[in-house]
Amino acid sequence: xxxxxxxxxxxxxxxxxxxxxxxxxxxxxxxxxxxxxxxxxxxxxxxxxxxxxxxxxxxxxxxxxxxxxxxxxxxxxxxxxxxxxxxxxxxxxxxxxxxxxxxxxxxxxxxxxxxxxxxxxxxxxxxxxxxxxxxxxxxxxxxxxxxxxxxxxxxxxxxxxxxxxxxxxxxxxxxxxxxxxxxxxxxxxxxxxxxxxxxxxxxxxxxxxxxxxxxxxxxxxxxxxxxxxxxxxxxxxxxxxxxxxxxxxxxxxx
Numbered sequence: 347x348x349x350x351x352x353x354x355x356x357x358x359x360x361x362x363x364x365x366x367x368x369x370x371x372x373x374x375x376x377x378x379x380x381x382x383x384x385x386x387x388x389x390x391x392x393x394x395x396x397x398x399x400x401x402x403x404x405x406x407x408x409x410x411x412x413x414x415x416x417x418x419x420x421x422x423x424x425x426x427x428x429x430x431x432x433x434x435x436x437x438x439x440x441x442x443x444x445x446x447x448x449x450x451x452x453x454x455x456x457x458x459x460x461x462x463x464x465x466x467x468x469x470x471x472x473x474x475x476x477x478x479x480x481x482x483x484x485x486x487x488x489x490x491x492x493x494x495x496x497x498x499x500x501x502x503x504x505x506x507x508x509x510x511x512x513x514x515x516x517x518x519x520x521x522x523x524x525x526x527x528x529x530x531x532x533x534x535x536x537x538x539x540x541x542x543x544x545x546x547x548x549x550x551x552x553x554x555x556x557x558x559x560x561x562x563x564x565x566x567x568x569x570x571x572x573x574x575x576x577x578x579x580x581x582x583x584x585x586x587x588x589x590x591x592x593x594x595x596x597x598x599x600x
Contacts, residue, residue: 349385351378351399357422358399363389366455366600367428370397371419373437373461374521375505376578380436383584384591391592398422400439402521403514410517411524412438416445423453432600434458434591436578437551441525447539448530456600457541458591461552461577464530465559480506491576492548534563541567542594544587546575568594 349360360378362385370381378397385395400415419442423431432455435443440462447454483506488494508514541564545557554571561569570590572579580587 360397363394365392365394367394368432371435371439371442373439380581387588403517410520412441412528415442419446430455432456436460438463444530454539457539460544460579461549463525465556491582492574496582538566540598543567543569544579544590546579547571547573549577551577
């Protein structure tokens with residue numbers, strides 16, 4: 347991905363294209379490059395794609411929470427002067443998107459959830475005592491995907507570095523606990539934002555029943571499955587993911 351990261355005030359982000367804004371939120375151990383396919387596909391079709399870097403490792407520990415990330419997103423959207431955004435969130439990024447849409451519905455035109463937390467998720471918490479074991483972290487990283495080869499050495503190295511950095515580990519655990527505490531089941535039925543739920547049929551982190559439950563609870567949602575796919579459809583099947591998302595955007599008149 348060749349797009350240069352823009353650094354302005356407290357915000358680091360990638361931006362490409364003009365038109366309807368799509369703001370993308372990465373997961374807890376995800377990065378901006380996870381959305382390379384989306385960033386290349388949608389700007390030529392009349393969309394402005396913006397991927398901010400969430401401050402998951404730089405917030406004060408007492409403020410490290412899903413809610414704090416939602417407020418960071420509010421500050422970023424206000425700073426950029428964006429209106430009627432479409433939020434696309436993977437894993438923790440989906441949870442942040444949901445909180446933001448709940449608190450600032452007037453700013454959100456549509457939601458796209460893929461492998462989102464907010465209801466239930468498995469995590470790597472049971473494996474942190476083995477965090478010094480590279481092979482174990484490699485195995486856990488590969489398990490995120492249907493095809494283990496998607497977990498490149500670069501991805502495994504990043505996860506290994508994160509779980510062996512005390513500063514990052516503390517914040518990772520704080521955010522994981524915050525996500526578990528902030529279950530949104532009771533809030534989803536009142537959220538009317540048009541929502542696309544794009545899910546890996548073999549997701550082992552947020553299993554398929556989580557997607558079904560999101561779809562059941564959200565009044566204005568559409569559920570799409572991607573087969574032979576784990577927790578990050580936009581990485582594992584970028585062409586199919588873009589096709590599904592593009593069709594939903596057209597059907598929704600976005």
